[in-house]
Amino acid sequence: MSPTIYKNNVSPPARAVMMVAEILGIKYNSFEINPLLREQDTPDMIKKNPMRTIPFMDDNGYCLGDSHAIMLYLFDKYGKPEHSYLYPMDKRKRATINQRLFFDCGVLFPRLRSVMAPTYGGKLTEISRSMKINIEDGYRMLEAYLSDTLYLADNVITLADFSVITTMSTLHGIHPIDSNKYPKLMKWFSNVSEQEICKKINKTGAEEHVASLKKFMETNKLNQNKKSKI
Known part of the structure; x- marks a missing residue:
């Protein structure tokens, strides 16, 4: 199954993850979060990402916050020799x-x-x-x-x-x-x-x-x- 990335296109860190995912050719599920409405503060979201930040990723039950950690994870999992x-x-x-x-x-x-x-x-x-x-x-x-x-x-x-x-x-x-x-x-x-x-x-x-x-x-x-x- 494809990972799900919780994001908002206005968020700088989210855009960084989106660019890396695009380069690596990852087909991910996109879930839009509006941070101004505190949509990341629901119990389910907090359980997945205690930092309550965007972006964060759910890769079939494996949840990861912070764009920098997500970028490295995606590279390690999906990167090919041409992406080295x-x-x-x-x-x-x-x-x-x-x-x-x-x-x-x-x-x-x-x-x-x-x-x-x-x-x-x-x-x-x-x-x-x-x-x-x-x-x-x-x-x-x-x-x-x-x-x-x-x-x-x-x-x-x-x-x-x-x-x-x-x-x-x-x-x-x-x-x-x-x-x-x-x-x-x-x-x-x-x-x-x-x-x-x-x-x-x-x-x-x-x-x-x-x-x-x-x-x-x-x-x-x-x-x-x-x-x-x-």
Whole structure:
């Protein structure tokens, strides 16, 4: 039986999993979750994924959360020799890819989440100075990672690039990359964004995510202005 991926196309991590699944030719069952309606908080969903995040996967009773873990699992189970460039056998290359995945999970995405949570919670009206500083710091690290290779972990695209591009697509939309300060990062962003798989799966969802955040910020500002006049 095919695995089921619980997702939402606007979610950056979900799009990363969707792109990898598409490349690997996996026919999966898709189950749409709306996180704003807390559809991931039902008892059945919490049992499958205690983190209550999307995406998560149910592969015939084997449940797994976190997009990075899911991507690695799918590669290990469904990857063929022609997919080896995504996660090569060389131990150092794999270690570098792992580090970039952990960077996305532990450093970069939390900086996006720090914007998302108060925005969707009705509190944030614009990105704060401290948020911008943290995002810029993420850009600085990515620029350094790209000092010796065309892509984040190698001179060919890997799982790390597909993971990070989804986070970066939203970050760039709300706080654009300065190509003068981060020329390598801007070149990488353009190159990965032009991949057919990114145009097919990542582009629309990223645009919707950016538009949603900006719209919520506008609404939050209007609501706060109304309250201040009462």
